[in-house]
Amino acid sequence: MNSEFTIAVHSLVYLAYIPDRMANSDMIAHNVNTHPSRVRKVLSCLKKSGYLATKEGIGGGYLLNFQPERVTLAELYEATSVGSIIPSWSSGSTDPACIVACNMAKVMDRIFSDAERQLVLYLEQTTIADVLQRVRESGIEQHSR
Template identity: 30%
Template structure:
């Protein structure tokens, strides 16, 4: 799974667990069920849920009767936490090393790296105002000013 897919998959599975009221082992959502909602492979979901569990957002139980459930209410899970949990960032790329002896090549990588840090901080700040509960709301105030991203198949 590409790094750029971890965050959308994580947000989706957390919202699905909230929708299904998966708040304990008895309501655990199996990875196959979560994967069918995304849609993706259950292995992708298990990789993401492992990261979410490590961050303390969910708990998981392996095996045939296993699955995942939320440890917090959806209104208490901010998307910046989800982004950090899956080691996400703004995904604008990484800075290549500049050429030694080139006045631009020796200077620009550091400045581009700072610009990437600024973008990551801006993304985190914006996502800190949106919760998993907002994703389930048809018209949340936190997203009212935005149109779907152009990468969304439903954006057209």
Template identity: 50%
Template sequence: MNSEFTVAVHSLALLAYLPDHMASSERIARNVATNPTRIRKIMSTLRKHGFVKTKEGIGGGYILNCVPNEVTLAQIYRALSGGTLKPHWCSGNPEEDCLVSANIQAVMDHFFFEAEQHYEAYLEQNTLQTVLDRIRKCQQQQNPLQV
């Protein structure tokens, strides 16, 4: 699995958290702790799927274009990382004269396919709002005297 999904969820949660629901790629990159080019690439995909809009020019940036309690983590995952649970490389050689080597790739593909289905079903039960609620809960646990 790649980290695009985590960066996308982080970016969307940040936009939802900000009062004006807008931020530049530089601001998002600082918050995520990555570079602005990577953010722009991910945000471009999020824009294509309707999660964000862009505002051009000075003072522009990315604007949240979705309702946090209506967007499931599965939707975000499919837009950015669907199918990445399976590694790019698998051991074995289908042409090898060995039962294990000749069949391990197909067997492992099946496990990754099923795991991805279960993972997406779990993500379907959680929304961007779930992420925001858990962030607030973490903050309250770290600083119980703050309201």
């Protein structure tokens, strides 16, 4: 799985967490632990999909453009990483002498596509608000020990 999905989810959870729901790429990159440029790349994509507003110039940054309860991980997967569970390598050949050799790639591709559909169905069950909630619960566990 593509780690841009992780960066997208983390960034949005972080924005949902902070009071004014706004931060620039430096702050997000520091929280996510990657390079600001990578954050900008992922978030510019989420902006195009309408999940974020941006403000350029002094004091600007990324601003959450949705209710955390209304955006699911499935949407973010589709926006950033669709196809990423399908392996780039395919078996078989176009040699028509063996139906296994020449049809396996097609059959496996179908299996992977369907698997991805199942994955998306599962990701639909979790919203950004849910993830933030889990983060908070993790924090509580941590302190109570």
